[in-house]
Amino acid sequence: xxxxxxxxxxxxxxxxxxxxxxxxxxxxxxxxxxxxxxxxxxxxxxxxxxxxxxxxxxxxxxxxxxxxxxxxxxxxxxxxxxxxxxxxxxxxxxxxxxxxxxxxxxxxxxxxxxx
Amino acid sequence: xxxxxxxxxxxxxxxxxxxxxxxxxxxxxxxxxxxxxxxxxxxxxxxxxxxxxxxxxxxxxxxxxxxxxxxxxxxxxxxxxxxxxxxxxxxxxxxxxxxxxxxxxxxxxxxxxxxxx
Numbered sequence: 485x486x487x488x489x490x491x492x493x494x495x496x497x498x499x500x501x502x503x504x505x506x507x508x509x510x511x512x513x514x515x516x517x518x519x520x521x522x523x524x525x526x527x528x529x530x531x532x533x534x535x536x537x538x539x540x541x542x543x544x545x546x547x548x549x550x551x552x553x554x555x556x557x558x559x560x561x562x563x564x565x566x567x568x569x570x571x572x573x574x575x576x577x578x579x580x581x582x583x584x585x586x587x588x589x590x591x592x593x594x595x596x597x598x599x
Numbered sequence: 600x601x602x603x604x605x606x607x608x609x610x611x612x613x614x615x616x617x618x619x620x621x622x623x624x625x626x627x628x629x630x631x632x633x634x635x636x637x638x639x640x641x642x643x644x645x646x647x648x649x650x651x652x653x654x655x656x657x658x659x660x661x662x663x664x665x666x667x668x669x670x671x672x673x674x675x676x677x678x679x680x681x682x683x684x685x686x687x688x689x690x691x692x693x694x695x696x697x698x699x700x701x702x703x704x705x706x707x708x709x710x711x712x713x714x715x716x
Contacts (some may be wrong), residue, residue, distance in 0.1 A: 485659050488642070515702055517702065519702070519704075524608075524708065524709075525708055526603075526605075526688050526690070526707050526708050527643065527688070527703065527704070527706050528706070529703050529705070532702065532703060533682065537683070540703065543695030575642055576641075577642070579702050584656075588611050588702060588704070589645075590635075590642030591642050592625070592640065592641050592642045593642050
C-alpha cells in the first residue's frame, strides 16, 4: 500500500459542468476526510466518513457538493454546476479509527480549475 | 472565525540557524496540536504533535512548545537545513463526546519557510 491516492491530479472544467474526484485511502484506515485548500490558506475541513457513514459535513459543503463512500473503501466527491469559486486543491486524508491524529495521512490532492 | 492563526506568512533563515514558527489559537477546547509540512504539488505531511496536557515535545531537530495560558504554540527547528524549506501548517483537533480525538483538524494559514545555504 503506497498511501492515500487521489485522482485525477488536475482537472480543468468549464463553469457549470459537473466534476467528480476519487480518493482511495490506506486500506486498513476506516476514517476518510475531505478538505479544500485555496491559495494562501490552510486546508479547510469539508466532510468525514467512518466506514460508509458520513458523520459530519461542514457549512462549506453547499448543496452542489456531495460525497460518498459506498462500501467503506474509496470515496468520491462530486461538485455540480461548478463555479469559479470552486477552484481549489481538494485533499483527501485517511486515518485508523481511534487512532491518534498523527495517524492521519493526506493524499497529494486534486487541483480543480474552473474557467 | 479563524480559530488557528499563523500570523507570519513567511520566514527566512540561514542554514544551521534556528527556525521558529509560531501559531495562536482561540478555542480552549482543542486537545491536540500538530505541525504539518507541505511541499508544492504534494499533500501535507505530519511532522510533530503535542497533547494539550504537555508543554513540550521533541523529535530530533524538531521541538514543539505549547503555552496553554497564552493559547500559543511554536515549532523550533534546530539546526535548519535547506531541505526544510516548505510551507508549515499548524493544526488543532477537538475531542468528541466520547473523549477520543475524532480527527477533524482546524488549520492555520501556513508559513513559508525558506532556509538559505
